[in-house]
Structure formats: C-alpha cells, structure tokens
Amino acid sequence: MKHNLILRVIAKYLFPVIALFAFYVQFHGDYGPGGGFQAGVILSVAFILYTLVFGLDTAEQVLSPGVLRILACTGVLLYAGTGVVTMLFGGNFLDYDLLALNPIEGQHIGIMLIELGVGVTVSAIMLVIFFAFAGRERS
Amino acid sequence: MIEQNLSLLLVVIPLLAAPVTAMLPAGRLPWLLTLIVSWTCLVIAGWQLSVVIDGSVISYELGGWAPPWGIEYRIDAMNAFVALILSGIAAITLPYALRTVEKDIPRHQTSLFYAVFLLCLVGLLGIAQTGDVFNLFVFLEISSLSSYVLIAMGEQRRALTSAFQYLIMGTIGATFLLIGIGLVYAETGTLNMVDLNLRLQPILDHRTVHTGFAFIVVGIALKLALFPLHLWLPNAYKYAPSVVSVFLAATATKVAVYIMLRMVFGVFSNDFVRITPTDQMFLLLGIFGVILASVTAIYQTDVKRLLAYSSVAQVSYMVLGMGLASVLGITATLVHVFNHALIKGALFMACGALVYRVGSSQFENLNGLGRQMPWTFSAIFIAGLSLIGIPGTAGFISKWYFMLAALEQQSWLIALVILLGSLLAVVYMWKIVEVMFLRPASDNVASVKEAPVSLLIPMWVLVIANIYFGFYTELTVNVADSAARLLGVAAYHE
Numbered sequence: 330m331k332h333n334l335i336l337r338v339i340a341k342y343l344f345p346v347i348a349l350f351a352f353y354v355q356f357h358g359d360y361g362p363g364g365g366f367q368a369g370v371i372l373s374v375a376f377i378l379y380t381l382v383f384g385l386d387t388a389e390q391v392l393s394p395g396v397l398r399i400l401a402c403t404g405v406l407l408y409a410g411t412g413v414v415t416m417l418f419g420g421n422f423l424d425y426d427l428l429a430l431n432p433i434e435g436q437h438i439g440i441m442l443i444e445l446g447v448g449v450t451v452s453a454i455m456l457v458i459f460f461a462f463a464g465r466e467r468s
Numbered sequence: 469m470i471e472q473n474l475s476l477l478l479v480v481i482p483l484l485a486a487p488v489t490a491m492l493p494a495g496r497l498p499w500l501l502t503l504i505v506s507w508t509c510l511v512i513a514g515w516q517l518s519v520v521i522d523g524s525v526i527s528y529e530l531g532g533w534a535p536p537w538g539i540e541y542r543i544d545a546m547n548a549f550v551a552l553i554l555s556g557i558a559a560i561t562l563p564y565a566l567r568t569v570e571k572d573i574p575r576h577q578t579s580l581f582y583a584v585f586l587l588c589l590v591g592l593l594g595i596a597q598t599g600d601v602f603n604l605f606v607f608l609e610i611s612s613l614s615s616y617v618l619i620a621m622g623e624q625r626r627a628l629t630s631a632f633q634y635l636i637m638g639t640i641g642a643t644f645l646l647i648g649i650g651l652v653y654a655e656t657g658t659l660n661m662v663d664l665n666l667r668l669q670p671i672l673d674h675r676t677v678h679t680g681f682a683f684i685v686v687g688i689a690l691k692l693a694l695f696p697l698h699l700w701l702p703n704a705y706k707y708a709p710s711v712v713s714v715f716l717a718a719t720a721t722k723v724a725v726y727i728m729l730r731m732v733f734g735v736f737s738n739d740f741v742r743i744t745p746t747d748q749m750f751l752l753l754g755i756f757g758v759i760l761a762s763v764t765a766i767y768q769t770d771v772k773r774l775l776a777y778s779s780v781a782q783v784s785y786m787v788l789g790m791g792l793a794s795v796l797g798i799t800a801t802l803v804h805v806f807n808h809a810l811i812k813g814a815l816f817m818a819c820g821a822l823v824y825r826v827g828s829s830q831f832e833n834l835n836g837l838g839r840q841m842p843w844t845f846s847a848i849f850i851a852g853l854s855l856i857g858i859p860g861t862a863g864f865i866s867k868w869y870f871m872l873a874a875l876e877q878q879s880w881l882i883a884l885v886i887l888l889g890s891l892l893a894v895v896y897m898w899k900i901v902e903v904m905f906l907r908p909a910s911d912n913v914a915s916v917k918e919a920p921v922s923l924l925i926p927m928w929v930l931v932i933a934n935i936y937f938g939f940y941t942e943l944t945v946n947v948a949d950s951a952a953r954l955l956g957v958a959a960y961h962e
Contacts, residue, residue: 402487409484422476424532 333382340382347375355448359437365444369451376452377459385463394460397453404450411442474519475528475543475597478512478551481505482590490583494575496566498582503562505586509555509593517548523950527599535599536660542599546951549802550726551596553809557718558589560813564926565711568820572623572709581621585715588614592723601649601735602659604727605642608691611723612638615716619708630703637700641690648683651676652735664735665956672740684731685746692724693780694787695757702776706829710820713772717779718813722805725786729798732790733955741793750791755885757784762892766899771819771829774896775812778855781889782808785870788882792873795952800869802948807854807862807937814851814930818844821919821927831899836909838901840916843924845904847931852897854934857890862937865944 355368380388411423418427425439426432470477485505489498520526520543528541535542543551565585573581591611598604616638620631653659655676656667671677686697693701701721705713732741741747758781765777782804789801819829821844826833838845854861857868867886874882918924937944 399491402491405487406484409480412480413484416473416476421528421532422473422480422530426532 336382340378344375344379347378348372351375351452355444356441358444359440365447366451368444369448369453370455372448373452373455373459376456380459380463385460385467389460392456394457397457397460401450401453401457404446404448404453407446407449408443411439411446415439473528474512474516475526475541476530478509478516478555479590479594479597481508481512482586482593486583486586486590489586490579492579494578498579499562499566499569502565502582502586506555506558506562506589509589510552510559513548513552513555516543517545517552517947520545520548521947521950523954525954536658536663539603540599540660540662541597542662543597544951544954545947546726546729546802546955547596549806549947549951550723551593553722553806554589554592554596554719557715557809557813560926560929561711561715561718564714564817564820564923567920567922568710568824571824572711573621577621581618584614584617585712587611588618588715592719595723595727599661600659601652601661601664601731605646605649608645608727609642611720612642612691615712615720618712618716619704621712622707622709624707626703627707630700630707634700634704637690637697641687641697644683644687644690646687648680648685648687651680651683655680661730661735665737668736668740672736672743678744681736681740681744681746685728688724688728688731691721692728692787693721693783695753695761695780695784698757698761698780698783701780702773705776705779705816706770706772710816710823714813714816714820717775717816718809721779721783722809725783725801725805728787728790729801729955733793733798733957738793738957747791747793750787750793751879751882752791754784754788754791755882757781757787758885758889759892762889762896765896766892768896769831771822771831771834771900772816774900775815775819778893778896779808779812781893782812782855785866785886785889788885789870789873792877792879792882793957794873794876795949795957796869796873796876798952798955798957799945799948800866800873802951803869803941803944804866806944806948807866807934810862810930810933810937811851811854814847814927814934815855817923817927817930818847818851821923824919824923825916831903834903835907836904837916838905839909840914841918844919844927847924847927848900848904850931851934852893852900854938856893856897860935860938862934862944864938865941869945 351368351372354363354371355365358364358368376388376392415424415427416422420427425436428435428438482505485501489501492498492501523545526543529535530539569578569581588611591607591614594607595604595611598607616631616635619634620628652664655671655674656664658664658667668677690697705717708716732746761777761781761784765774765781768774768777786801786804789797822834822837823829825841826837854863857863867890870886871883874886
C-alpha cells in the first residue's frame with residue numbers, strides 16, 4: 330500500500346469522520362436509532378480501515394491485543410457494574426430509577442452507562458476477531 | 469440487600485468474575501478466583517433452596533419492571549434444585565481443575581480458560597434461574613458458545629472438529645428453540661413462562677402453537693442429546709480437556725432436561741402432553757435410547773467414549789420419566805438428574821485421572837492399571853455400581869423410582885427396558901473392570917503412579933456422595949417430588 334497515495338490520504342481523512350459518526354450513534358442512541366452495538370461496530374470499522382491501509386503492525390502500536398482484552402472486559406464490567414450500583418442503592422438489578430434523584434434522569438444515566446459498556450466491548454471484540462484473522466499468516 | 473437479591477447474585481457474581489478473571493495474569497490466580505466464586509455460588513444456591521423448599525416461590529423483577537412485561541427470575545423448588553446441582557458440581561470440579569488444567573491448557577491461556585468456564589457457569593445458572601423464555605434462550609446461547617470454546621481447547625487437533633460438530637448441531641438446536649419461542653410469542657404476545665402457561669391454555673388446539681411446540685421440543689432434544697440426535701456428544705466429551713468433560717457431562721445435558729421439563733410441563737401443560745402424542749414419542753425414543761446407546765457403549769474401545777454413550781443412555785431414562793408424564797415419573801427424572809450428575813462426575817474425574825497419568829483413555833493403554841492406581845480404580849468401581857443401580861448407591865434410588873413410576877401405570881415394557889438397561893450397564897462397566905484389573909499389566913504402565921491427591925479428593929467426595937445419597941434420600945426425593953407437583957403435573961390415575 331506504500332504507493333497508493335490517494336488511498337492513504339483519504340483513509341486518514343475518513344478515520345475521524347467514521348469515529349465521529351460512531352460517537353453520534355452511541356450518544357444519540359437515547360433519542361434516535363442506534364445504540365452501543367451499532368456504535369461499537371462503526372468505531373471498529375474506522376480502525377479496520379486504518380489497518381487495511383497502513384498494515385497490522387502500525388495498527389497494533391495503537392491497540393495492542395492486551396489493551397483490547399482489557400477494553401472488552403471493561404465494557405462488560407461497566408454494564409454489570411451499573412446493575413450492582415443500583416442494587417447497592419437499595420433497588421433491583423439495573424433499576425435505573427435510583428441512579429439520580431429524578432427517576433427520568435436516572436433512566437437516562439442508566440441507559441447511557443450500559444450502552445457505553447456495550448459499545449466498548451463490541452468494538453474491542455470486533456477488532457480482536459479482525460486482528461485474529463488478519464494475523465493468521467504471521468503465527 | 470443480599471437476601472433480597474439472592475437469586476440474582478447467583479448469576480451476577482460469576483458474570484462479574486468472568487471479565488476480571490480474563491484480565492488476571494496467567495497462572496494460579498485465575499483458578500483461585502474461579503474457585504472462590506464457585507464456592508460462593510454454592511452457598512447462595514444452598515441458601516436459595518432452603519428458602520423455597522417449603523413450596524414458596526421467589527419472584528425477582530429485573531430493572532424493577534413488573535412481570536409479565538419485564539424479565540422475571542422465578543425460583544421454585546425445581547429451579548433451586550437444578551441451581552444447587554450446577555453450583556455444587558462447579559465447586560467440586562474446581563479443586564480438580566488445578567492440576568489437570570496445568571497439564572491440558574497452555575499456561576498463557578489459563579486466565580481465558582477460567583473466564584470461559586465462568587461464562588459457561590453463568591449461562592447454566594441463568595437458565596436455571598430465569599422465568600422468561602427469551603432470557604432462557606440467551607443464557608442457553610451463553611452456555612453453549614462457551615462450551616464450544618471449552619471443548620475446542622482440548623489437546624488433540626480432533627478437539628476442533630468435535631467442537632465444530634457440536635457448534636453446528638447446537639446452533640441448529642438453539643435456532644429451532646428460538647423459532648418455536650417466536651411462534652408461541654406470535655400467538656400469545658408474552659414471554660413470561662407463567663403468563664405463557666395461562667394464555668396458552670385456551671388456544672392449545674391452534675396449529676401455530678403445535679408447530680411452535682414441535683420446534684421447541686426438537687431444539688431442546690438436540691441440546692439434550694436425545695437419541696437419535698446424540699451424535700455430537702461422544703466426540704465432544706472425548707476430545708475436551710478432562711476437567712471440561714467432567715463439568716459438561718455432569719451439568720450440560722441435565723440443564724437441557726430441566727429446560728425440557730419446564731417448557732413441556734410448565735409452559736405447555738400436562739394435558740397438552742397427553743392429548744398430543746408427545747408422551748408416546750418420549751417413551752418410544754427413551755426405549756430406543758436406553759437400549760441402543762447402552763449396546764453401543766459396549767462396543768467402545770475408549771473409556772471416555774464409553775462413558776459418553778452411557779450418558780446418552782442415562783439421559784434416555786430421564787426422557788422415559790417424562791414420557792410417563794406423572795408425578796412419580798417426573799420425580800424419578802429429577803432424582804436421576806441429581807444422581808447421574810454425581811455418578812458421571814465421579815466417573816469422568818476418574819477417567820481424567822487415568823488420562824493425567826497415562827495420557828490416553830484407550831483400552832489398550834490401560835491394561836492392568838487397576839493395581840497401579842487402586843484409588844482411581846475403586847472410584848470407577850463404586851461409581852459403576854451406582855450407575856448400574858445396586859442397592860445402597862444413589863443410582864439405585866433413581867432406578868427404584870423409575871420402576872415405581874412404570875409399574876404405577878402397568879407399563880411392563882418400560883419396566884423391562886429399565887432392567888435391561890441396568891444389565892447392559894453391568895456389561896459395559898465390566899469391560900472397564902476387566903481391562904483395568906483382570907488383564908496383565910503391560911510394560912509401559914509398570915512405572916505409573918496413583919493420581920495426585922488433588923484429583924483423588926474431589927473424585928472421592930463424589931463417590932462418597934453416591935453412597936450417602938443412596939441411604940439418605942430426604943433431600944433428593946422430597947425436593948424432586950415437590951418440584952414435580954409445583955410443575956403442575958397430575959398424579960397418575962386411570
């Protein structure tokens with residue numbers, strides 16, 4: 330890919346746009362179509378495009394397998410942890426009403442947190458799967 | 469706070485522990501965390517059973533959404549009983565896991581291995597706890613996907629093909645279950661089991677309900693390894709790492725039996741089973757399963773495969789109990805779920821000890837090993853007696869109740885099949901005894917030592933449990949009986 334100048338430049342420009350769209354889908358999922366799963370996939374697409382153009386080694390300097398594993402685990406912990414926090418506040422598991430003084434605000438905070446957990450885990454797992462297939466020839 | 473959230477913590481604690489385990493450094497730390505978690509689960513499951521044993525029901529609303537709209541965990545005696553079996557087997561398997569996993573799994577994969585093991589436990593416990601059919605499907609997928617991974621971690625490369633075969637069959641089963649749930653949902657508009665049961669009663673003659681029922685039963689039958697859908701099971705158990713064979717053999721098919729009971733009798737109804745040919749179908753498949761799987765077991769030349777076919781036969785007994793569709797029949801099925809978990813747990817642990825020392829479970833490598841490994845051999849012998857159903861062992865209690873259930877309905881054929889199954893079990897267990905004890909030792913086994921103590925203790929705990937529950941049947945029979953009655957199964961009368 331060293332000589333495909335146009336591809337390299339376009340990929341660099343596309344990366345922030347795709348990532349921005351991923352964050353839009355993530356944080357607007359509360360009001361419109363979208364949510365953690367879709368946002369996670371879109372964000373991982375940005376990294377996959379980067380990897381396709383600049384190579385696996387460059388990409389792994391940013392996101393090593395160790396980092397991805399921790400990210401994947403953090404997402405699950407964030408989701409389940411939100412549920413545990415609501416239990417500590419005296420409610421049922423994932424009863425968002427208790428996360429704020431006003432139940433509606435609590436529902437907003439709760440869904441934000443768990444969708445963020447989903448988003449982090451999904452994008453990390455997508456990249457783990459992609460790197461695993463892309464790295465097959467090296468091992 | 470703990471008592472209020474008791475039934476949920478049983479699922480959430482291993483769920484939280486799984487990602488933590490995956491992040492721990494490889495070595496013994498992940499094992500230690502998994503051990504602590506599984507013992508905590510055992511305590512919670514015991515506590516939960518003590519709450520519901522008097523026939524009361526725990527209802528837990530996830531997210532504070534009232535059922536039937538929200539997801540409900542609904543614990544009665546049967547759920548609590550299954551959850552206790554699962555967490556008990558996990559708690560007893562983990563001390564055994566330490567040494568065998570160090571041998572079977574590369575060191576850098578240990579933290580991932582235990583994380584997947586915990587996820588499998590989450591899935592199985594979730595199935596036992598939930599009162600929502602779609603939630604049940606999700607947990608079934610969690611447990612299935614993690615068990616494919618666990619099986620694929622086996623040492624030989626054949627483990628990959630076995631896991632793939634199981635993946636294909638398991639996915640077809642799960643898809644069928646989902647299609648069935650979808651059809652039933654389309655008819656009733658609800659996913660809550662209690663609510664489904666109420667709403668299905670007036671429309672039990674609808675074609676869509678019948679089609680949904682057929683999909684659900686076939687889907688679960690694949691997971692259950694119900695004859696003739698059992699072909700994925702022997703290879704999966706054979707090539708999996710020893711500790712995975714122990715855990716899955718003692719839990720996975722038992723949970724599928726639970727799902728079958730819950731869906732067929734809890735969600736549909738006893739009447740539905742009797743007005744459709746479901747009971748005859750269960751009896752027919754059960755009869756063929758007991759005889760043909762036992763005969764196939766006799767012709768195996770590998771201990772693990774032999775035990776796997778024996779599992780198929782034992783599951784067929786449980787299906788016979790369902791086919792009898794009476795309180796006694798279901799009680800017998802549930803008692804056997806418990807006792808068979810003890811029996812197969814002990815046998816697969818002994819088998820894993822042989823593999824640990826000899827590196828193979830083929831008969832030709834085990835000649836005369838009984839004298840070198842007396843403790844392992846006597847564990848196989850006693851658990852084998854229990855499998856056959858000799859009085860004084862747990863296996864006898866299950867066979868006794870199967871006999872009672874069959875004789876109550878004057879089904880002499882079923883009674884005969886149960887006896888014949890036991891006789892065939894004598895033959896295939898004797899094959900192991902003959903190879904290990906009566907044949908002269910070959911040269912390569914002369915230096916083999918007894919298995920390490922950390923393998924022997926869990927194995928013998930299960931062996932002693934086999935004898936204990938052969939004499940003290942209050943726990944198993946009483947809980948199973950009250951579970952069968954809560955399920956809405958009617959007592960048999962002509």
